[in-house]
Amino acid sequence: MSGAAVAxxxxxxxxxxxxxxxxLFPAAEHCLLARHDLRPVAPFExxxxxxxxxxxxxxxxxxxxPVVWREDAACGGCAAPVKPSxxxxxxxxxxxxxxxxxxxxxxxPADEPRGFPPLTGIYxxxxxxxxxxxxxxxxxxxVAGVADAGRLTPFEAGALREAGVFVVSDSLVxxxxxxxYYGLTLAACGVPRADDNDEE
Numbered sequence: 028m029s030g031a032a033v034a035x036x037x038x039x040x041x042x043x044x045x046x047x048x049x050x051l052f053p054a055a056e057h058c059l060l061a062r063h064d065l066r067p068v069a070p071f072e073x074x075x076x077x078x079x080x081x082x083x084x085x086x087x088x089x090x091x092x093p094v095v096w097r098e099d100a101a102c103g104g105c106a107a108p109v110k111p112s113x114x115x116x117x118x119x120x121x122x123x124x125x126x127x128x129x130x131x132x133x134x135x136p137a138d139e140p141r142g143f144p145p146l147t148g149i150y151x152x153x154x155x156x157x158x159x160x161x162x163x164x165x166x167x168x169x170v171a172g173v174a175d176a177g178r179l180t181p182f183e184a185g186a187l188r189e190a191g192v193f194v195v196s197d198s199l200v201x202x203x204x205x206x207x208y209y210g211l212t213l214a215a216c217g218v219p220r221a222d223d224n225d226e227e
Contacts, residue, residue, distance in 0.1 A: 033087050034082075035082060037091070038060065052089045066198065067205070070133055070139070084209065084210035090206075092217060093220050116155070118167045144204065145207065148212070155214050170192070171192045
């Protein structure tokens with residue numbers, strides 16, 4: 028696949044994410060989504076489900092979400108990887124889900140096929156390519172899905188240290204799960220927030 032194959036891009040409604048989405052996927056249709064859109068509270072309700080359910084199974088959807096770099100996730104003697112430079116974009120290769128609920132939790136409509144989708148191979152980091160703008164950092168990072176990227180729970184902070192994961196997002200994992208449910212893949216990109224030194 029290539030970035031040109033991405034027909035729809037879901038972008039967090041933040042200026043940096045919007046700019047990155049336009050730069051990465053200039054020919055695609057762009058839909059700005061608020062944080063609550065990217066984190067549906069009930070299955071099959073809201074914009075995320077509505078947009079992704081309309082895409083042909085097997086297609087690749089672009090996703091641009093804010094992420095936070097957590098240097099404090101380094102375990103005892105481990106060194107953190109080199110922090111991406113300001114303005115860099117992070118191609119996402121995989122995720123670790125540290126949330127205790129997801130977008131397929133709750134009342135399930137009788138007419139929807141029931142089951143949790145496999146997430147293996149959902150991310151397509153090779154499709155995240157900048158065209159003359161911000162540098163794409165690495166060939167793909169692992170992102171931890173958390174409830175609030177600016178304020179980690181003690182469990183989340185400990186799990187990050189154990190796993191050696193340095194990037195967190197509160198918008199990525201629900202979108203990935205919904206995309207997988209509809210048989211889609213994701214060209215997902217994280218845009219580091221300027222305020223990435225939030226306290227736990």
